[in-house]
Amino acid sequence: MEYTLQPDEHVSDGIKRIVDGKIERGIDHIDEGDDVHETVHEVRKRCKEIRAAVRLVRPVLPTYKRENVHYRDAARRISDIRDAHAAIETFDDHLRPAVEARGALDDSTLADIRATLVDRRETMTAEQDLERRLAQVRADLVEGRDRVPNLPIATEGYDAVAGGLRKSYKRARNRMGEAYEEPEFERFHEWRKRIKYHRYHTRLLRRVWVGPMKRRRAELKQLSDIIGYENDLAEFEMVMHDEELFAPATREILNEILTAKRSEFHRQGRPLGERLFAEAPDRLIDRLGAxxxxxxxYDPAP
Incomplete structure (x- = not known):
């Protein structure tokens, strides 16, 4: 079922349809997934999509807090294992190529680094009993699905989505300024989350004008990826030092490369972010309202 509100449906019906469909997909991932780590990744994405949908109508959904916390906590059951797998992806996609380009470490050391990361993930998977955790997440999704038909969305039309859209956009815009004012991990991490919520809202509202909204969503995806890569590198760096992974000399070399790559992503994100969040919140809301x-x-065939 398409993750987009349709012009011929009430907002309340559309949000319920979308949430129900994403819950069903999450359950299917758990029941049918062959790769357990891909399952974890996909289930967490479904929870984020559900939370974004209820955030769009949060000012007119009295039970918003309950629903948001429910799916947040469901995703947190498997977040540590997802982060451990993401560290391997970060090494493969970003860190290893940068190390090889510099000729900073030999092939044997690189192989040892990856083996350490894989062992760490597998140990965590066993210790946390991933199958049991996924079963708990499945139960969370089933419980949430039972409430979907009665989600008390209080109004319809643009009034139902304008407040949530404004809040997500304003927060993303503000977090950008804070991140570049003081470029610490927490601030870029918070900005990334707000970018993703605004991107989901742009997708949910795609049918208001398909071409421009599709282009905006594509650019938000690009920005989300750039800041996401920076976040992944920052988390890799923290884990590497906190858990004293690898030999000290290896950590020193990796730390230098991590710092350089993070700065590169900071620079890439700035012009795109400035363009995407140039409008004042009220102007964006008025424009999308039009x-x-x-x-x-007025459109006979939207």
Whole structure:
């Protein structure tokens, strides 16, 4: 089921349809997934999509806090294992190529680094009993699905989504300024989360004007990926030092490369972020409201 509100449906019906569909997909991932780590990744994405959908209507959904916390906590059951797998992906996709380009470490050392990361993930998977945790997440999804038909969304039309859209956009815009004012991990991590919520909201509202909204979503995806790569490198760096992974000399070399790569992603994200969040929140809400009106009131075939 498409993750987009349709012009011919009430907002309340659309949000319920979307949430129910994402819950069903999450359950299917758990029941049918062959690769357990891919299952973890996909289930967490479904929880984020559900949370974004309820955030879009949060000012008019009295039970918003309950629903948001429910799916947040469900995803947290498997977040440590996902992070351990993400460390391997970060090494493969970003860190290893940078190390090889510099000729900083030999092949044997690189193989040892990866083996350490894989062992760490597998140990965590066994200690935390991943199958049991996925069963708990499945139960969480089933419980949430039972509430979907009665989600008390209080109004319809653009009024139902304008407040949540404004909040997600304003927070992303503000977090950008804070991140570049003081470029610490926590601030970029928070900005990344807000970018992703605004990106999901752009996807949910795609039908108000398909072409421009599709382009905006693509650029938000690009920005989310850039800042996501920076976040992944920062988390790798923290884990590497906190758990004293690898030999001290290896950590020193990796730390130098991590710092350089993070700075590179900071620079890449700035111009894109400045363009995407140039508008004041009220102006963006008014502009998308005009798109909504044109589509829902005047377009015979939106």
């Amino acid at each position: 798109y909504w009106t044109a589509t829902h009131e």
